[in-house]
Amino acid sequence: MSRKMFLVLSVIIVFAMVMSACAPVVVETAAPVETAAPTEAPATMEPEPMDVTLRWRTRPDNQAEIDVYSSVSADLDAAMDGVTLVYEPGGSETSSYQDVLKTEIGAGTAPDVFWIPGTDVADFATRGLILDMKSMADATDGFSAGDFYPGPMYHLTFNPETNMTGEALWGLPRDVSTFALYLNLDLIAEAGADDPRELAKEGKWTWEAFLDVAKKVQALGSDVYGYGANAWWGPYGVWINSAGGNFYNADRTACGLDTPEAIAGLTFERQLYVEDKVAVPYGEDSEPPFMAGKVAMFQNGRWATPGVRANANFNWDVVELPTGASGQGNWLFWGAYVVNAKTEHPEEAWKLVQMLTTAETQGKIAALGANIPSRMSQEAFDAFLTFTPPANNQAFLNGIADANKPTAEGPLWAGSWPNYDSIMGPMVSKVLNGELTIEDYQKTICVEANKAFEQ
């Protein structure tokens, strides 16, 4: 090959590469599993004259969820005239979902619609990263924010400028979740302890009963534990909530971790770890020992169910959390679909957010077992309850029932949640590891944590 020809070919290759990069991205969407349009149509909007492409993203936990979301995307694509949907599973083994998303928002390449955890809503909204859809929602026939759990909607409709709820709409909750105790029934039976499910039915599932079961199981051996939970704000938060305490004061403008109620909750939890030593040491991942059959009661959310189904080689079920002075103290975890403030198609994006949160769509996701529908609809609950084991699915629904006063996971509108968490977490960790006394903790925690409200 002559030098000239080689040169020409090289130039053509480079040119072709650049040209191909210029071409609009061709995205392969998964074939729809079911082609039928959703039965519960979202509120209607004016049909769009132009064909637009909407990118949307949510954080799936596994490949099965990616497949279902792809299928949902294909179904909605077929149902939305003039709109082409592109689903992007977010996160990977080596990159956090939120980090990638924030980087893309900074670079201006984030999708039109994306999911964020409930705690991030304030940060995203106050920085102008997500769209307030209130005006579009008001103009939409048939839409009602009251169809969703009120806890998440309180924050999703909060207007930081007026400090009033119901005056904005930042998104709609994708799903909700809550804690339950995953039980190793074999271990509990071996220890001769009462079955927590029976105690719960009889209304005797209290902190004392819980501690009794934990102690009996722990007596089986030094490598066996009555209770296990992972080290983040969720698990220790329930003990604080259950004792009648809260992370914040009533209007969420200051720290509430030093109140007698909050201290009572943490003191009980410290007893599990430090005094009675019935719990997997704080900071250790409790899931492996639970799967290995060495933990009787493993506190985790609904998202852990697929993993337990796949890996537990013992009889297991779930039970709701034990009640303290103020009930279960459970969390209502949630995340929301929000619309990128820079989207070029806000109306189509709003329509997509509605369609992603219909009872039918949520039912499909809930049928995988990892999530509880965020829409308070019997259809969605039925889909959730059909997913067994665990036999006692109702324990999750009980956890978020109004009667049990769950605390909605919430963003901090008056401060910085990441800062608050980074102050609270290490100090609680020191308490539960026995490195800090409850008295010293009570003296310092709110002085330190209140700094998160000054930012």
Added chain:
Amino acid sequence: MQLENDQKSIKQTQMIIKVATYWHFLLSFSGIFLLFIILYEHGFGKIPVWLSYIAAILLGLLSIGSFYSGIQLIKNRRQGRTASLVVNYLGLIISILFLFQNLGVFLGVDALANTFGSSIGWLSGVLIGYLVYTAGDRFHYRIHIEEMFHKIGKYIALIFFAIFLIKAGLIPALIFLAKQMIIPTNFVIVFISILFGLAIWAMWREATALYLNRTNAQTEALEGYLFLSPNLIGFLIFFAFPLVFSFYISLTDWDAFGNSNFIGLTNYFKLFQLNLKQLANSSQDFFNVMDGSIFSELLRFNMFGKSYVLGAADARFWIALRNTIVFGIVTVPLSAIPALFLANILNSKIPGMKIFRAIYFLPSIAAVVGISLIWQWLYNATVGYINYFITIGLDFINNIFSTGYPQAQIRWLSDSRTALLAIIIVSAWQTMGFNTVLFLAGLQNVPKELYEAATVDGAGRWAKFWKITLPLLAPTTFFVITTTTIQAFQVFEQVFIMTNPPGSPGTSTLTIVLYLYQNGFQRFQQGYAAAIAWVLFIVIFSVTLLQFRSQRKTGAYDV
């Protein structure tokens, strides 16, 4: 006739230089005009502030450079040609980058792998064409057959290459490009790029060069810089610019999303804001002596019989700095000393040694994420293998010596006394392999004659190691220690993956880079994170400088 042609050529060249001069003045004034728009009119309100500053600086430099070129060209000086070529070349590059950005080429590059992957099979036809072409060389004694093979080979290659390009999406890409060209902005950028290209051609042509009295040195310098330019431009864009930009960011409260205010050295003041107070007694409450809304307790100590407390506005920064320094001080010897001894062992000529060398090197090339996850499992206090094997060992000792050692339940990653050590072990283990290979390379450069002479003098193995190996390995040891120190001060991945939440228990494994990451990406404080990054840079730079100085003093290796 020849004279006439020469005069015509000179006139043509003069005209070209004249046009180029006008072009430069036009460019200069346009640059100044745009600069005014950016600085006073906020004409590019949509672009971020930092980008408008960069645009202003570039436009300023372009205007000055262009004006200088114009002046020099009027005087027919060769410097005018050089400056003109530089200005136009950079202008062309910037215009093309602008065009690519507008066309979405940088984002579309991600799709290239898919696009080419789907049509790459057609390139085998090009290979066949090439084989046919080269097969013709066998018939060089029959030229017409050779030429026929060459022709067929070329056509086969061209046809398959055309198919490859079409399958790769060239036609829709061209249609897309044509549509994009209708957009006025793109059209203007292409037009400006062509003007820059023409200006380069006008100055590069031989006749212009001769007219402006170019010298060989000038030609060599221009060609040299032209070859250097891809690397130089890459360095400026991807290294020098981010470095300067990050310093600018550290003087702002930028949150990465466009919200930014210049706050001077506030971030640095906050990092270094310390307060030392004397205590009435060693157990006096911190909040009695210092304002808790500003300071957090960092350290309590006794000196000359009196108790003191040190408060910091950002105590976590100091804790992270301390953890990082401890990590570096322990990790460096732990990964260098065993590596030195391993290298000595692996330097021997016994069968299968190459396999051992490969095994020791494996951790260095394995993914940090994978390794960290595996070690996390190994360290698990309840079901981890490390505690399991320690327990087996203890059981064995208990059985043999009738002792009563309890089961090992070391909380490697959940106890603040052991967590950092656990991370250090993993990091040292992972770095050791690479250091071993470096020492091995150093050992193989030590002259064998020295060992032979030492043997003759009656030196033992140990004496040879201390008197010959170690001194002659000084350059390698210096390199190993310097690079391992820099690496240790930047530890992030292991802590991020192995501890949950990262930096726990408490703040016992919080390192500077992790803290930087938390501020930048989790708390939306990119300005503050950039300030931390600069402090880390100064720390690493100082430590490295000290290492260089101490190395010079020994005189073993003159760097």
